[in-house]
Amino acid sequence: MPNEIKDISSVDSTSFPYIFEQNVDVPLKAASGLVRVNVYRPKTEDGARVPVVVTYGPYGKDIHYKDFHPQSYSEVNPEHHSDHSAWETPDPGFWTRNGYAVVRADERGLGQSPGVLDTMSRGTSDAFFDVVEWAAEQPWSTGKVGLLGISYYAGSQWRVAARHPKGLCAMIPWEGMSDYYRDRCRQGGILSNGFIKFWWNRQVITNQYGRPGRSARNWGPDTIEGDLSEEELAANRNDQTEDNAANKFRDEPYYASKEYNMGDIQVPLLSVANWGGICLHLRGNVQGWLWAGSEFKYLRFITGRHDLPFYYHEEVEIQRSFLDAFLKGEDREGWSVKGKVAPVSILLRKGNVGFNDAEAEKVYTRREETEWPISRTQYTKFFLDSTGSLTTSEPLVKRSEKLSYKALGTIEQPELVKFETKPFEAETEITGHVVAHLNVSVTPYSGSESIPTDIDLFVTLRYFGPDGKEVFYTGTAGDPVPLTKGWQRVSLRKVDSSHYKNKTWLPHRNYTSADVEPVIIGEVYPIDVEIWPTNVVVEKGGKIIFEVASGDTQGAGIFLHNDAVDRSKEKLDGLNHIHFSPHFSNYLTLPIIP
Ligand SMILES: *[C@@H]1O[C@H](CO)[C@@H](O)[C@H](O)[C@H]1NC(C)=O
Numbered sequence: 218m219p220n221e222i223k224d225i226s227s228v229d230s231t232s233f234p235y236i237f238e239q240n241v242d243v244p245l246k247a248a249s250g251l252v253r254v255n256v257y258r259p260k261t262e263d264g265a266r267v268p269v270v271v272t273y274g275p276y277g278k279d280i281h282y283k284d285f286h287p288q289s290y291s292e293v294n295p296e297h298h299s300d301h302s303a304w305e306t307p308d309p310g311f312w313t314r315n316g317y318a319v320v321r322a323d324e325r326g327l328g329q330s331p332g333v334l335d336t337m338s339r340g341t342s343d344a345f346f347d348v349v350e351w352a353a354e355q356p357w358s359t360g361k362v363g364l365l366g367i368s369y370y371a372g373s374q375w376r377v378a379a380r381h382p383k384g385l386c387a388m389i390p391w392e393g394m395s396d397y398y399r400d401r402c403r404q405g406g407i408l409s410n411g412f413i414k415f416w417w418n419r420q421v422i423t424n425q426y427g428r429p430g431r432s433a434r435n436w437g438p439d440t441i442e443g444d445l446s447e448e449e450l451a452a453n454r455n456d457q458t459e460d461n462a463a464n465k466f467r468d469e470p471y472y473a474s475k476e477y478n479m480g481d482i483q484v485p486l487l488s489v490a491n492w493g494g495i496c497l498h499l500r501g502n503v504q505g506w507l508w509a510g511s512e513f514k515y516l517r518f519i520t521g522r523h524d525l526p527f528y529y530h531e532e533v534e535i536q537r538s539f540l541d542a543f544l545k546g547e548d549r550e551g552w553s554v555k556g557k558v559a560p561v562s563i564l565l566r567k568g569n570v571g572f573n574d575a576e577a578e579k580v581y582t583r584r585e586e587t588e589w590p591i592s593r594t595q596y597t598k599f600f601l602d603s604t605g606s607l608t609t610s611e612p613l614v615k616r617s618e619k620l621s622y623k624a625l626g627t628i629e630q631p632e633l634v635k636f637e638t639k640p641f642e643a644e645t646e647i648t649g650h651v652v653a654h655l656n657v658s659v660t661p662y663s664g665s666e667s668i669p670t671d672i673d674l675f676v677t678l679r680y681f682g683p684d685g686k687e688v689f690y691t692g693t694a695g696d697p698v699p700l701t702k703g704w705q706r707v708s709l710r711k712v713d714s715s716h717y718k719n720k721t722w723l724p725h726r727n728y729t730s731a732d733v734e735p736v737i738i739g740e741v742y743p744i745d746v747e748i749w750p751t752n753v754v755v756e757k758g759g760k761i762i763f764e765v766a767s768g769d770t771q772g773a774g775i776f777l778h779n780d781a782v783d784r785s786k787e788k789l790d791g792l793n794h795i796h797f798s799p800h801f802s803n804y805l806t807l808p809i810i811p
Pocket residue numbers: 711712713714727732
């Protein structure tokens with residue numbers, strides 16, 4: 218029997234520049250139970266009501282940023298340092314100074330919120346819905362609510378917005394995936410286990426409601442109602458690492474229950490996508506923007522790490538201007554005027570400025586566009602040939618040839634083939650979606666008993682400057698990353714051509730159990746591989762390299778796909794081939810901007 222729930226809310230009006238209410242109960246409507254939130258609100262003289270910025274997520278409303286990630290906090294713009302700064306969320310010091318209340322909720326089953334921990338589930342999203350409506354109903358609230366946060370605090374926004382909670386007026390998903398299956402868990406159908414495991418063990422179960430020893434570890438206060446036993450903790454959570462390994466297809470209830478219709482999102486939105494977020498969030502920000510039904514929707518591309526740009530002075534001014542427009546009715550830029558603010562703002566990556574260097578990235582320039590993908594894009598085929606070159610003229614192949622590499626390459630020992638362009642003769646911009654068309658097959662090793670039944674494709678696009686050196690960009694964690702990547706399991710190659718999201722520049726796959734098609738030894742399968750959107754200004758003399766690998770390669774960082782069951786030897790081990798012949802052509806389609 219769980220410990221009895223106490224009323225533990227407290228109000229402090231004197232210790233901070235804002236009123237701090239801690240552990241306020243938000244009763245849940247759909248299910249019984251409650252979620253606990255902290256409220257930070259300005260000390261308005263006449264008791265005037267204020268609009269509200271809400272976050273709801275797992276990382277602990279009471280864990281100070283400096284404890285959660287000391288190094289990152291030391292690099293955050295000091296304008297966003299306060300007594301209650303927290304990882305990936307809006308800083309209460311800053312936002313209360315600017316006339317907003319901040320409501321920060323502990324997700325159900327985490328921190329001080331009792332209940333079953335079930336990250337990214339429909340049930341926990343229901344609780345988020347209740348928190349938004351609650352924030353709109355408070356006596357100190359104007360009834361207008363905005364969503365603003367990074368990563369988890371962004372990814373959770375899409376689904377709740379699709380359900381229209383009362384009071385929701387604007388959302389800013391800052392680097393937030395929107396498609397649980399395709400963006401996060403099973404990229405191209407392949408289990409993305411590395412990140413999920415790291416994330417789960419570092420920052421989710423460590424903050425489970427009832428987890429003993431949090432305070433001793435400087436990981437927020439202990440659970441007010443007391444610790445739970447290991448058995449109770451285990452019974453009270455759905456482990457994302459296990460659930461993602463156990464479920465493979467979108468028609469299984471685990472994934473199906475997390476679906477929503479992006480077109481149902483109606484609220485004004487500003488989707489912030491990071492070109493360097495090539496293994497988790499980038500795709501979702503672009504797709505979410507593309508398919509949201511909102512009349513006012515904006516897509517802004519940035520670069521830099523996932524933790525810092527959210528707090529850059531100039532980026533916060535954009536957040537504030539957007540929220541002021543829709544929550545306060547103070548529209549200085551014209552966000553709410555059709556045609557006034559360009560819907561798409563692109564940061565152009567030109568030159569080699571190094572990585573993890575925010576100052577150096579300031580040389581990148583911005584350009585506004587009225588649509589995405591850019592309508593003047595010239596989709597240009599770059600053909601692969603068996604000598605490893607990538608050319609715009611179709612190679613004349615006289616006899617059948619193939620390039621082969623071993624399956625099951627690893628980040629330590631990649632197995633791959635690469636294709637390289639000639640130095641570009643003129644500066645050339647590449648901005649948009651990339652697709653690779655490949656003709657692939659698998660055969661067993663000679664003398665081997667085991668018969669492979671699948672092929673996992675890992676493809677990467679890299680850029681080399683005129684000096685011949687590879688240009689690395691800032692990845693999510695500040696690590697060096699190439700331009701972009703794509704993944705595809707060949708047994709899940711079936712494309713749903715009739716789906717409204719399927720485009721010549723982006724194959725759409727259903728990934729249901731009914732989509733599984735056989736991969737037979739020696740058969741050649743044509744396949745279109747989705748590659749995540751990208752941007753680079755190729756300089757005169759610069760080169761593009763395209764790699765096809767059988768496992769993770771450079772730039773994957775912690776986003777590894779190496780689960781021993783999902784990518785078993787029995788299933789995959791063998792030789793993978795790319796076929797070239799008068800009938801089998803292989804090409805990369807690049808979005809060239811004239
Ligand atoms: C994909 O799934 C939808 C239903 O979700 C179905 O209507 C469609 O036929 C499927 N496409 C293919 C190619 O199987």
